[in-house]
Amino acid sequence: MKVFGTIAYAFWCTVIMGVxxxxxxxxxxxxxxxxxxxxxxxxxxxKPKTPEEVFGTNxxxxxxxxxxxxxxxxxxxxxxxxxxxxxxLCMRLDFDRNLITGISIPRDTLVELPGYRRQKINAYHVxxxxxxxxxxxxxxxxxxxxxxxVLDFDAFQKMVNLVGGVEVFVAKKMKWTDRxxxxxxxxxxxxxxxxxxxxxxxxxxxxxDSDYERQKRQKELMVAFQDALMANKLAAPxxxxxxxxxxxxxxKPIEIAALMKFGxxxxxxxxxxxxxxxxxxxxxxxxxxxxxxxxxxxxVLEEFLFKPKSFAADSN
Numbered sequence: 023m024k025v026f027g028t029i030a031y032a033f034w035c036t037v038i039m040g041v042x043x044x045x046x047x048x049x050x051x052x053x054x055x056x057x058x059x060x061x062x063x064x065x066x067x068x069k070p071k072t073p074e075e076v077f078g079t080n081x082x083x084x085x086x087x088x089x090x091x092x093x094x095x096x097x098x099x100x101x102x103x104x105x106x107x108x109x110x111l112c113m114r115l116d117f118d119r120n121l122i123t124g125i126s127i128p129r130d131t132l133v134e135l136p137g138y139r140r141q142k143i144n145a146y147h148v149x150x151x152x153x154x155x156x157x158x159x160x161x162x163x164x165x166x167x168x169x170x171x172v173l174d175f176d177a178f179q180k181m182v183n184l185v186g187g188v189e190v191f192v193a194k195k196m197k198w199t200d201r202x203x204x205x206x207x208x209x210x211x212x213x214x215x216x217x218x219x220x221x222x223x224x225x226x227x228x229x230x231d232s233d234y235e236r237q238k239r240q241k242e243l244m245v246a247f248q249d250a251l252m253a254n255k256l257a258a259p260x261x262x263x264x265x266x267x268x269x270x271x272x273x274k275p276i277e278i279a280a281l282m283k284f285g286x287x288x289x290x291x292x293x294x295x296x297x298x299x300x301x302x303x304x305x306x307x308x309x310x311x312x313x314x315x316x317x318x319x320x321x322v323l324e325e326f327l328f329k330p331k332s333f334a335a336d337s338n
Contacts, residue, residue, distance in 0.1 A: 055262040055275045055282070073117045076280040077168070082115040085159050085170040087147060110143065111295075112159055112167060114327055120287045123326040124295045125163060131300060131312045133158050142311060147172075152272075162298060162314060165328050171272030179218025181247075181264050184257045187215040188246035190224060190239075198229040296326055 074080055088109030113124040127143060134140035135158060138149065143162070147155040156170040182188055196209040207223035209216075216224055225240050251258060265278050273281070299318035304310050323329065 055265060055279045071276065071280065073115070073280040073284045076277055077117075079168070080116070080118045082117070082169075083165055083167045084113045084115060085156055085167045086111045086113065086173060087152065087155055087170065088173045088175070109173075110155070110159060112163055112165075112328075114165075115281070115284065116327070117284060120284070120289075120292055121327075122285075122288055122293045123328070125322065125326050125328060126295070126297045127159060127162055128298060128300055128312050130310060131162065131298065131314060132308065133161060135161060142308065162319075163328055164323060165330060169272060171269040174268055174270050175222055177264055177267035179222055181261050181268060182216070182218035182221045182250075184261050184264065185247065185250040185254050186257075187217050188221055188243060188250050189213065189215045190221075190242050190246050192224070196223070196227045198223075198227055294326065296322060298322065 073082070086109070110127040110129065111124055112127070113122060115122055129142065129144040131143045132140050133143045133146070135146070135154070138146075143155075143158050146158040150157075152170045152172055156167050160167055191213045192209050192211050194211055196207055198205070198207045200206075205223065205226065207220075207227050209220060209224065209227075221243060225236065225243050227239075228236055251261065262278070262282065263275075265282075266273070266275055269278070299315040299322055300312035301315050302310070302312055
């Protein structure tokens with residue numbers, strides 16, 4: 023990935039915290055996200071907890087990983103769940119100031135952790151799962167990450183289908199087959215409504231494409247998802263509860279609900295996303311790779327308020 027610049031919304035941030043927009047229901051029975059989404063118009067059974075109460079902090083660092091599944095070429099069965107991370111986004115959630123900042127780490131960035139040879143950061147999820155991927159991200163960003171979640175692309179597809187699909191503009195023919203990742207993309211140019219599977223292909227397509235363009239598509243799909251949800255509010259409870267699966271069980275229903283309610287308070291001017299600055303190279307050992315630009319990284323971390331919490335508290 024290359025630096026795309028400031029974007030008002032990040033698609034994955036919206037999926038996690040935006041599906042609660044317009045929610046005004048109380049769920050009954052089992053422990054679900056909707057049990058915790060209450061609004062003033064409805065008599066409260068119990069006072070909803072604030073994000074600060076749920077997470078025990080005013081600033082929360084959440085690392086989001088989007089990972090492929092490696093599949094057999096013979097029967098398409100999953101051969102490895104801990105595949106390389108296709109996306110790595112760390113979000114800083116400031117509950118006091120209703121502020122969200124996020125920094126993406128390019129998947130081809132070379133990182134060396136103690137006990138491991140230097141390699142691309144997306145390989146650490148293969149070697150040690152979410153915990154090791156989190157350590158790799160912390161080594162780049164210089165902050166202690168509170169929680170790491172791994173996105174489930176099957177759940178993402180279900181959420182898109184629950185709102186009746188998303189309407190987007192496909193700027194060019196997008197065709198790519200990745201049998202190992204069970205990904206078959208075949209989209210024609212033009213404005214159209216995409217189902218869950220095609221929406222996944224729309225945001226993950228990168229063949230003959232730049233990551234600038236991928237992020238533009240992610241932003242467009244985010245807006246389309248919001249529009250579809252607002253037009254189909256009856257689907258909101260089911261979409262909210264599917265968010266538990268989307269995050270691979272990495273957050274409890276009460277935590278997801280707290281993030282959704284927090285997200286409703288955050289205006290688009292208070293959401294700022296960027297990327298780790300990098301330099302690019304190519305050699306026989308790594309092929310195409312990136313290195314963290316040490317001349318610029320401190321400025322980016324300061325711009326997006328990424329700092330150890332002991333220092334962050336002093337500056338609030």
